[in-house]
Amino acid sequence: MENDYIIEMLNITKEFPGIKANDNITLQLKRGEIHALLGENGAGKSTLMSILFGLYQPTSGVIKKDGKEVQINTPNDANDLNIGMVHQHFKLVECFSVLDNIILGVEPTKGIFLEKKGARQKVMELSDKYGLMVDPDALVSDITVGMQQRTEILKMLYRDNEVLIFDEPTAVLTPQEIEELMKIMKNLAKEGKSILFITHKLNEIMEVADRCTILRKGKYVGTVDVKNTTKEELSKMMVGRNVNFSVDKKPATPGETVLKVEHMVVPSKAHANNAVKDISFNVRKGEIVCIAGIDGNGQSEFVQGLTGLEKMSSGKITFNGKDITNATIREKSKLGMSHIPEDRHKHGLVLDYSLEQNMVLQRYYEPQFQNAGFIKTKEVRKYAEKLIEQYDVRSGQGPITIARSMSGGNQQKAIIAREIDKNPELLVAVQPTRGLDVGAIEYIHSQLVAQRDSGKAVLLVSLELDEVMDVSDRILVMYEGELVGQLDPKKITVEELGLYMAGAKRDEVPAEV
Amino acid sequence: MSEKKKDVLLSIGASLLCIVIGLFVGLIILFCINSENAIDGFIRIVKGGFYLAPKGIGSEISQAAPLIMTGLSVAFAFKTGLFNIGAAGQYTVGVFGALFFGIILHMPWYVCLLAAMVFGAIWGAVPGFFKAYFNVNEVITSIMFNWIGLYLVNELMYNTIKGMYDQKTTRTYKLSAVSPQSVIPDLGMNSIFKTSSTTIAIFIAIAIAIIMYIILNMTTFGYELKACGFNKDAAKYAGINEKRNIVLSMTISGALAGIGAGLYYLSGAAEWNPQVATALPAIGFNGIPVALLALSNPIGVVFAAIFVAHISVGGSYLPTKYYQPEIADFIVAVIIYLCAFVMLFKGIVMNLLRKKTKKSEHAGKEVK
Ligand SMILES: Nc1ncnc2c1ncn2[C@@H]1O[C@H](COP(=O)(O)OP(=O)(O)OP(=O)(O)O)[C@@H](O)[C@H]1O
Ligand SMILES: [Mg+2]
Numbered sequence: 001m002e003n004d005y006i007i008e009m010l011n012i013t014k015e016f017p018g019i020k021a022n023d024n025i026t027l028q029l030k031r032g033e034i035h036a037l038l039g040e041n042g043a044g045k046s047t048l049m050s051i052l053f054g055l056y057q058p059t060s061g062v063i064k065k066d067g068k069e070v071q072i073n074t075p076n077d078a079n080d081l082n083i084g085m086v087h088q089h090f091k092l093v094e095c096f097s098v099l100d101n102i103i104l105g106v107e108p109t110k111g112i113f114l115e116k117k118g119a120r121q122k123v124m125e126l127s128d129k130y131g132l133m134v135d136p137d138a139l140v141s142d143i144t145v146g147m148q149q150r151t152e153i154l155k156m157l158y159r160d161n162e163v164l165i166f167d168e169p170t171a172v173l174t175p176q177e178i179e180e181l182m183k184i185m186k187n188l189a190k191e192g193k194s195i196l197f198i199t200h201k202l203n204e205i206m207e208v209a210d211r212c213t214i215l216r217k218g219k220y221v222g223t224v225d226v227k228n229t230t231k232e233e234l235s236k237m238m239v240g241r242n243v244n245f246s247v248d249k250k251p252a253t254p255g256e257t258v259l260k261v262e263h264m265v266v267p268s269k270a271h272a273n274n275a276v277k278d279i280s281f282n283v284r285k286g287e288i289v290c291i292a293g294i295d296g297n298g299q300s301e302f303v304q305g306l307t308g309l310e311k312m313s314s315g316k317i318t319f320n321g322k323d324i325t326n327a328t329i330r331e332k333s334k335l336g337m338s339h340i341p342e343d344r345h346k347h348g349l350v351l352d353y354s355l356e357q358n359m360v361l362q363r364y365y366e367p368q369f370q371n372a373g374f375i376k377t378k379e380v381r382k383y384a385e386k387l388i389e390q391y392d393v394r395s396g397q398g399p400i401t402i403a404r405s406m407s408g409g410n411q412q413k414a415i416i417a418r419e420i421d422k423n424p425e426l427l428v429a430v431q432p433t434r435g436l437d438v439g440a441i442e443y444i445h446s447q448l449v450a451q452r453d454s455g456k457a458v459l460l461v462s463l464e465l466d467e468v469m470d471v472s473d474r475i476l477v478m479y480e481g482e483l484v485g486q487l488d489p490k491k492i493t494v495e496e497l498g499l500y501m502a503g504a505k506r507d508e509v510p511a512e513v
Numbered sequence: 514m515s516e517k518k519k520d521v522l523l524s525i526g527a528s529l530l531c532i533v534i535g536l537f538v539g540l541i542i543l544f545c546i547n548s549e550n551a552i553d554g555f556i557r558i559v560k561g562g563f564y565l566a567p568k569g570i571g572s573e574i575s576q577a578a579p580l581i582m583t584g585l586s587v588a589f590a591f592k593t594g595l596f597n598i599g600a601a602g603q604y605t606v607g608v609f610g611a612l613f614f615g616i617i618l619h620m621p622w623y624v625c626l627l628a629a630m631v632f633g634a635i636w637g638a639v640p641g642f643f644k645a646y647f648n649v650n651e652v653i654t655s656i657m658f659n660w661i662g663l664y665l666v667n668e669l670m671y672n673t674i675k676g677m678y679d680q681k682t683t684r685t686y687k688l689s690a691v692s693p694q695s696v697i698p699d700l701g702m703n704s705i706f707k708t709s710s711t712t713i714a715i716f717i718a719i720a721i722a723i724i725m726y727i728i729l730n731m732t733t734f735g736y737e738l739k740a741c742g743f744n745k746d747a748a749k750y751a752g753i754n755e756k757r758n759i760v761l762s763m764t765i766s767g768a769l770a771g772i773g774a775g776l777y778y779l780s781g782a783a784e785w786n787p788q789v790a791t792a793l794p795a796i797g798f799n800g801i802p803v804a805l806l807a808l809s810n811p812i813g814v815v816f817a818a819i820f821v822a823h824i825s826v827g828g829s830y831l832p833t834k835y836y837q838p839e840i841a842d843f844i845v846a847v848i849i850y851l852c853a854f855v856m857l858f859k860g861i862v863m864n865l866l867r868k869k870t871k872k873s874e875h876a877g878k879e880v881k
Binding site: 309328329330331332333339341346347348349350351352353357361362364365370373374375377 | 732739740744747750751752754
């Protein structure tokens, strides 16, 4: 008898030091379906998928492929069983071309030489068939995140994988790229591929998934048919309570100017033009200003220029009346500028440090945490415990957990906790809720508003239109390195905002309000 | 058991495994060269200084002290993400500092030791400076500075500075003869071990290892250095002055190597021979395997250095009739350098442990 399930993971348990990441979880994947996996940060989704891909061995439990029990000890075993995975953080070789990355590990050879012609043809065919546009000769370091992801997908297809695992593929994509990915996934399913799909965005589940399995704190909660459920029901199953999707806040009461940016120009690393071209604006106490725009329009460079990670080529920044154009990162931090960086692994964390060491990354030198150059370990511990409690940062061993072993969302929560708790005059938050579950997003948004209500300024950079519309008091749209619109979220529609972001509409933006 | 303790035990296990494998390979080589005397030779190597106690132990101690320092030098740079392959050069320049202040200036030993430290520090600082401000790879500059240092020191001692080089012995003047106050005190150890160069150097080295451990693990300075080593970008984001830390790290690294030179030459263990010394001192390079074997832990460095000194002394007791001195050096080198594979073995030990726990779990289930 033909088995309905292509993959069955039965009673899987996985223990890490201090935590049961998976506790008796059963997951059954039907042939040709898109199966979503939903759960709070740290619920054990990535762990479960890593077990299926052979990166971890389950402490107990059985995996079946086509009804037969299998042992998956390494990713190579998984590959032999035609199981492929796109990881939460991509695993491409930066200095290789797209084509080389795709064939890496299964290089076709003629004698001792590489035989790339056939490979190229196969890749091009696959890319046509599934609508995966890539440039096979571009270097990975030069292409967009979206194309990197398509490369990862092609990598799986090139290996004739039939079970495709996507771990939070949409967290790093722009809304446009997400649309595209959704289409690709539907296409793949139609062609008979079976897909496991992790995401925190309920809309995406509603749009593409056939069924959804929900995990909570390592335990199995249930599997539902997506057509018979709602977003609210899903989030309730996942968090265990009702989640408020909109942000409660009173109208802003802006005060004096905190940040004043005048004629800022930042060079681009990717091309000869400037990434940020002569922008001027200000941010006042008690308001949340959001910089909206399609990814790659200079937002990242702007933030790096503002915070001091990169040098700006001209312009002036004033902070609480003080000229900080040439101030160092440390000086800015001391003056009360706090920064939730875009890339948590590159800038936000020292992954090999423990959680508590990361919690004081910006403050280890303050008298509270050191005495005559010696770190007060007890104080650091106490402080970390406080933040962990307050922001519900989940990990195996609490303060002494190595940051690398934490789940992606909890790493993000740790950074947010650290930055908000500095109670900064200005909080620069770039994509703060990237990779967070709906419950955590609700909490973080309320914290941003609370920060505003206590008279501090928040500068939010976000690609999520919902976030832009719900959280901000004032929207500045950035297009090709320039500010092209200043909008009031209460007065405009998402469509209108979209026109500004696409460069179809533009106004003069006053330098000061 | 806490994760940290487990990791420490794992590291020690891996290091021991390396040593066992290294020794085993050494034994095979001994057999290949001369099978009759292999076992005897092997016993001599394993016994090390104890083969000829107490003298052997004494010389083991006096060799271990500088090795600890060069090991610390390499390990300290490793911790901050730098590869200080220049410890040999910094050591060489340190030798000059120590001997110049001793033979020429007749300074007391601690001043000479400080001089060795400062000279080594300068020699480390330059590659650090180039790395930090011009992004020149420290490995390349360090290697260049090794040779520049060596020939500069030779030239200075042989020609430029009169009164350091003794024509009769073709070496620098014997320190104990020309400036006894420059010799590190031995507190009677020389008479216990019946040697001439077993001094308190070893205690100084151990004390410095402990200080390095404290700096790396308990201070804000160590916190900054390690942050730079683990993730430069995050360190920058945190407002840590990464450039300054690279220079400081290489400076300290050089200082440690320089102290190593001081400890060895101020103990009267050897004199420098500028004419013959056209190869960099092995103690400088052996800092690399020592640091690797110790997985860059300063306390581990102490034990790793003692082990390497032990094997080296043991190798020198191989009967030259059957094993030429070069062969002895070769075998010792094989053992030492195999130890450098410790990281590899750490993975293997980890896998073994995992399989074992899995098996015992299965066994446990069956009983149930
Ligand atoms: N290699 C590891 N070592 C120790 N603990 C780990 C390791 N990997 C995961 N964990 C722990 O297991 C738990 C589950 O992590 P996992 O990454 O599976 O979560 P997740 O559901 O993917 O969360 P997120 O939505 O934040 O990505 C976390 O508490 C994490 O700290
Ligand atoms: Mg995850």
